[in-house]
Amino acid sequence: MNIKINLIKLTLVTTILVFSSCKPALNEAHTAQILKVEDYKHYADYFNTMEDENIAKAVPNDSAWSWMKTNIPLFECPQQNFEEMYYFRWWSLRKHITNTPQGYAITEFLVDRSYADKYNLIACALGHHIYEFRWVHNPKYIEQNVNIWYRGNEGKPMKKLHKFSSWTADALYSRYLVNKDETYLLDMYPDMVNDYTAWEEERQRPDGLFWQNDVKDGMEESLSGGRHVRNARPTINSYMFANAEALAEMSKMKGDAEKEKYFEAKADTIQKLVESKLWNAEAEFFETLTEKDTSSQVREAIGFIPWYFNLPTKNKGFEKAWEQVKDEAGFAAPFGLTTAERRSPRFRSHGTGTCEWDGAVWPFATSQTLTAMANVLNNYNQDVINEDDYFNQMNLYVESQYYRGRPYIGEYLDETTGYWLMGDRERSRYYNHSTFNDLMITGLVGLRPRADDKIEVSPLIPEDKWDWFCLDNVLYHGDIVTILWDKTGKKYNKGKGFKVFRNGQEIAASEKLERLISE
Incomplete structure (x- = not known):
């Protein structure tokens, strides 16, 4: 025995x-080779004193530093606000790690939302969550979260997975470029293929473009459409292009040449459609195409999203669009990049308090634009923007993330005063709806993940x-x-x-x- x-x-x-x-x-x-981890403990200690912790999840404040020191890259620089914000965003990110019967989940709001799925999950920022968490040493947090989204409904996707557009396949492949975990990526491959097919069935137009309601892009009150109109937007079309490209790469890893060509063809079709139908040659910008197949005739920050995924063909003049990030009549404002061009007569015309994307600064959009901007500077031959422009926008992004003198990340802010428009509402605190540290690592410092x-x-x-x-x-x-x-x-x-x-x-x-x- x-x-x-x-x-x-x-x-x-x-x-x-x-x-x-x-x-x-x-x-x-x-372990860290140059920096000493305990030199940065004071940040977590300070952040813990900024609040009475009324909502504590899987990693409460008294465990914040223990989690940070075993999970995050370390960073230091002579500009103190950059360094402080770097650690604040890790500190606030772990607040959203939630225990569920099915493993860890990552929330967007700390408070419960009526339109959320089980475990208070919202799919809108899932791509942002994957991009940010790919630098966390322990892979279980984001992996279990993704598994819940795609298998947490008795083995099927969560009911509200498609409540919002997503670039999940792209994000998972981008995560693979960091950790090289082929096993996990290919385990998720069938789910990503099924997800792509579902989007085609739900949102693809006869011409091959995809349509979406503004609200289901997470951009409720925009200038180019509305909550219920079915416009072909640069968002969902860029996402579907990127997802197709990622699925082609995954198919190649699996040795499935037929599927590789299949998804490459889909990506190529979307790329050509975006360039031919969403590009407004007169405005020199990617714009939303209305239900009547006419341009919306307004520049919005979503017009930069194609570069988030390197969609625009090089050397065709598309980079002219980036002149708008330096133009005060375009998107350049004292506290960051606006979500609609400031020259529009409808700029900031929708009031405040109903999630307006009519010009105010949203970190969700800022982080997308800055990711796209880094891609332009690294992958395109152009003389429209340079590293000074990128650094200046990152500097504004850092400066905007303060409220009453303390680090803060919320929903959206006034472009000229920096005032957080819903800063005193409980729902806005620690809004997990953007990236920051991925921008610091891949953009500012410039570690460019590759296969x-x-x-x-x-x-x-x-x-x-x-x-x-x-x-x-x-x-x-x-x-x-x-x-x-x-x-x-x-x-x-x-x-x-x-x-x-x-x-x-x-x-x-x-x-x-x-x-x-x-x-």
């Missing part, structure tokens, strides 16, 4: 060891802005990546210049703050 028990124990231990070896494991080498084993870093920080910065403890492809800039060499004592390390070993360096790609 004892022999049998010992054999069972040995089998279990062996099984666990074999399973553990299938995924990148954290070990003693997988091969090379590490590419393309910073968008002008060399004259900061004399030093460091991003450390980034779990990427199973290794710890450290990126630092030290103008004098005296801050980190690793020599002058821009350097990239893998598990503490220098793999790329330059005297300048410029793009680096490891061998």
Whole structure:
């Protein structure tokens, strides 16, 4: 009997060891190489004092630092508000991790919403959640959340999954580019294929474009449409293009050449339709196409979304649209990028308090635009915008996320005063409806996720802005990546210049703050 028990124990231990070896494991080498984690504990301590915690979920405030120090990349720079906001956004993100009978879920609002699905889940920002959580060391939070969305209704998708448009397949593939977990990605592949088909059945027009109500894009009161009209919007069409591209890549990974071509063809069709039917040549902008197949004749921030997914063909002049981010009659405002052009006679005409997307600054849109902007600067040959423009907008994004002198993230804000329009409403606090740290990592510092084993870093920080910065403890492809800039060499004592390390070993360096790609 004892022999049998010992054999069972040995089998279990062996099984666990074999399973553990299938995924990148954290070990003693997988820790910060330059920065000291306890140097940043004061941020969590301060944030905890900012409130009486009236809503506590899976990781309450008294466990916030414990969660942060084991899960997040570390960052420091000489501009204190950037650094503070970086840690605040991690601190506020973990507030939305929720225990459910089916595992962890990620909420959008801390308070219950009548239109939410089971566990108070709302699908609108799921893509943002995946992009942000892909940098969290423990994969279970976002994986279990996605599993609930697609299998939590007795093995089927949640009832309100399609309450909002989504770019989930793209987000999951983008997450794979960070953690290289092929097993999880391909396990979700059938769900993503079914999801794509469902969107085609629900929202595809005869011409191949997709339509959506503004409200189901999460943009209730816009200038180009309405809550009930069926317009072909740059949002859902860009999302479906990106999802098709991601499914083509997943099909390729599976060795299914037929499906790869199938989804490549779908992406190609949508790309051509967006460029031919949503591009307003006179306005030089991607605009919503109305139910009558006429342009909405108004520039909105959603016109930048095609670049979030690198949809516009290069060298065809589409980049002219980005002149509008620098134009005060366009989207440039004192507290960030507006959601509609300021020159429109209908700008900010819909009142306040009913989720207006008629011009006010929404972090949801800001984070989409800044992701798109980083793609333009990295992937397109153009002279319309530069790294100074990107840094300035990131700076405004940081400055906007304060309320009464303290870090704050809410729903939307006045573009000229910075006042949070629903800041005193409980529902608005800690609104989990945007990204920030993904922008810091992939945009500002410039770690550009890719499928091969090379590490590419393309910073968008002008060399004259900061004399030093460091991003450390980034779990990427199973290794710890450290990126630092030290103008004098005296801050980190690793020599002058821009350097990239893998598990503490220098793999790329330059005297300048410029793009680096490891061998």
